[in-house]
Amino acid sequence: MTALSxxxxxxxxxxxxxxxxxRHYxxxxxxxxxxxxCGLGVFAQRQFLPAELVIEIHGQLLRHDQYEGSTYVMEMDExxxxxxxxxxxxxxxxxSPNCELVQLTKYTMGLVAICNVEPESQLTFDYGWQADDWIPECRCGAKNCRGWVVEKSQVKKMREFAKKREKKRNKAKSA
Ligand SMILES: [Zn+2]
Structure with a gap:
């Protein structure tokens, strides 16, 4: 056997x-x-009206208690x-997303438009992550951008995180 060229x-x-x-859809x-x-994104190819189902989302189901957490996981229920x-x-x-996630069936989620979505616009939803750890800065470009990919209630906590991190960095620089 030879290795794959x-x-x-x-x-x-x-x-x-x-x-x-x-990887094909x-x-x-x-x-x-x-x-x-900026990597990849999902784009509307036609107009979607508010409350219209955009796609059904399938995936691997993981129990909360058996999961350490990757970044892109979606919460289905408790x-x-x-x-x-x-x-x-x-x-x-x-x-400032144009879609939200809902649980559609026992095993699937739905991406649902929450406003009028024009063709060729990028489909987005609010990840609403918890600031339990360092969370990436947000570059969504929305007027009301929170600065990080975190839930609204977590912004304050994230600011404190950022301050501490900055201090640590400065210390490392001066050492
Ligand atoms: Zn943002």
Whole structure:
């Protein structure tokens, strides 16, 4: 047995993605697209009206008590998290989102428009993370941007976090 060559690996991976859907998703209503210098995002390909279901989100279900927490996990209920599959895995946060998440069935979530969504606009929801640890700064560009990808109630805590971090950095610099 010889190891996979780079070329053959790329060819087989493309086939796998296409036929088994691991990284491939086809839907006329939405599209996963690259955002310049910012990774991937999910974009509306048609208009969605307020309260309209945009996509059904599938994923791996994880019990709260057995989960250490990755960043992109969605909270379903008191017992379960969902690690969303493609394309929902590429949904970005916004402090002024155009969608929200609801639990649709026992095993799936729904992305629902909360305002009029024009074609070609990026679909976003509010991640609302807890400031238990360092949380990335937000660059959503919304007028009311909270500065970090955290829930409204957590902003104060995050500011304190940031101050401490800054102090530590300055100390390291001067040492
Ligand atoms: Zn923001």
């Amino acid at each position: 780079k070329k053959r690996r790329a060819k087989l991976q493309a086939k796998l993605d296409k036929h088994h859907g691991y 086809e839907d006329d209503d939405i599209a996963v697209k690259e955002i310049k210098g 017992q379960w998290y969902m690690e969303p599959a493609v394309p929902a895995a590429f949904l970005n946060h916004s402090c």
